[in-house]
Amino acid sequence: MALSFPTQIFPVYFNKFVVPGANMVDSANKDWRKIYPETGNGLSSWVLRSMLIIKGDSRILIDTGFGNKQSFSFFRPFQLEGEYQIDDQLAKIGLTKNDITDVILTHLHYDHCGGCLLKEGENIVPAFPKAQLWITSEQWKTALNPSETEKESFPEENIKPLPDFYPIRFIGEEGGYLPGIYFKIVNGHTRGQLIPLIRVNDDTILFGADLFPSSAHLDPDINMAYDMDQVLAKQEKARILSECINNSYIIAFQHGSYIEACTVSNPKGKLEIHPVKFHE
Ligand SMILES: [Zn+2]
Numbered sequence: 463m464a465l466s467f468p469t470q471i472f473p474v475y476f477n478k479f480v481v482p483g484a485n486m487v488d489s490a491n492k493d494w495r496k497i498y499p500e501t502g503n504g505l506s507s508w509v510l511r512s513m514l515i516i517k518g519d520s521r522i523l524i525d526t527g528f529g530n531k532q533s534f535s536f537f538r539p540f541q542l543e544g545e546y547q548i549d550d551q552l553a554k555i556g557l558t559k560n561d562i563t564d565v566i567l568t569h570l571h572y573d574h575c576g577g578c579l580l581k582e583g584e585n586i587v588p589a590f591p592k593a594q595l596w597i598t599s600e601q602w603k604t605a606l607n608p609s610e611t612e613k614e615s616f617p618e619e620n621i622k623p624l625p626d627f628y629p630i631r632f633i634g635e636e637g638g639y640l641p642g643i644y645f646k647i648v649n650g651h652t653r654g655q656l657i658p659l660i661r662v663n664d665d666t667i668l669f670g671a672d673l674f675p676s677s678a679h680l681d682p683d684i685n686m687a688y689d690m691d692q693v694l695a696k697q698e699k700a701r702i703l704s705e706c707i708n709n710s711y712i713i714a715f716q717h718g719s720y721i722e723a724c725t726v727s728n729p730k731g732k733l734e735i736h737p738v739k740f741h742e
Contacts, residue, residue, distance in 0.1 A: 467517050467518040468517075469642050469660070469662045470515070470517075471513055471514065471740065472555055473513055473514075474512040474551055475509065476510035476511070476546065478507060478508070478509050478510075478541075479508050479540040479541065479542055480508070481505065481506065483495065484504065485686070485688065486498070486506060486687070487679075488686060488692075494506075508719055509717060510527045511716050512527065513660075513669060514555075517641045517642055520564060520641055521557065521561050521562050521564070522564040522566060523565050523590070524565075525574045525716065526575055527548075528540075529546055529577035529578070529581075529620070530581050531576065531586070531617075532576075532617060546580070548577070559590050561592070562590040563593055564594055564596060565594075566596045566643075567595055567596065568655055568658070568669070568671035568716075569601050569651070569652050569654070569671070570602070570620065570621050571615040571652065571672070571688075572616070572620055575620055576617075578624060579620065586627075588627040595629070596630075596633060596645070597630055597633065598632070598633045598645075598647055598655075600649070601652065601653060601655065603653070604653040633645055633656065642660060642661040642662075643659065645658060649698070650691045650692070650693075650694035650697070651672045651695055655673060657669060657670075657671055657702070665712055666710075666712070667712045667713075668713050668714070669716070670713050670714055670716060672686065672688070672717075673698065673699060673702065674703075674715065677718055677721040677735050679718075680713070682703065706726055707727060722737070722738070723738040723740060724736055724738055
């Protein structure tokens with residue numbers, strides 16, 4: 463008889479941040495304000511959510527937020543709330559950062575990987591000293607040699623020192639690499655974005671990352687201005703959205719402030735969103 467362990471998931475919440483709505487919700491045909499709430503002055507409010515998955519001896523974190531290494535002037539435009547903090551959330555479930563065994567980095571834009579290395583006084587330290595990192599080879603290559611347009615999303619201090627502090631597992635193709643987790647790879651937002659598909663007992667959760675950063679982005683016509691290849695991003699979204707509908711996947715949103723996760727159906731060809739809450 464095979465031993466199987468139940469899977470537990472915990473949403474991890476880093477920060478709220480504010481950016482021009484037109485950057486996050488980019489549509490050729492519609493005013494973004496009709497798609498996502500404006501908080502004033504052309505701005506919109508977003509969050510950084512991650513997810514912790516516990517299965518057997520594995521304690522797997524997806525993405526690590528902004529971290530704390532850059533200057534005040536770097537962070538100021540985002541109007542972040544509070545200090546970068548994960549310890550208290552881990553403590554609530556009896557863990558510390560030392561207990562994290564794996565960190566899946568969907569991609570290396572600063573809001574997704576900045577928290578792997580933290581500034582402690584004058585020193586840079588690994589936030590999760592016992593963990594190994596999972597990154598696609600394609601994203602690693604892209605981050606080390608970025609195009610002019612993508613360059614500012616990859617501050618060097620977030621990326622170059624990673625191999626000095628962490629073992630890194632570079633992923634070349636889609637597949638199941640961790641217990642109960644399948645890695646999908648998409649290339650529209652950035653080359654080699656890793657999208658984890660997580661089997662949680664009877665449910666399957668697709669972690670949307672920046673493929674589906676919010677429920678507003680389920681519509682393949684809605685891009686982020688930050689999508690490097692918008693045409694490809696639209697195609698990937700359409701393809702993966704129908705997979706989500708056909709298999710009743712729960713889609714978890716990393717950035718949407720108002721809906722944490724949902725399932726999707728399309729009776730009569732019209733998209734319907736059914737919100738799901740992971741916790742109260
Ligand atoms: Zn992002």
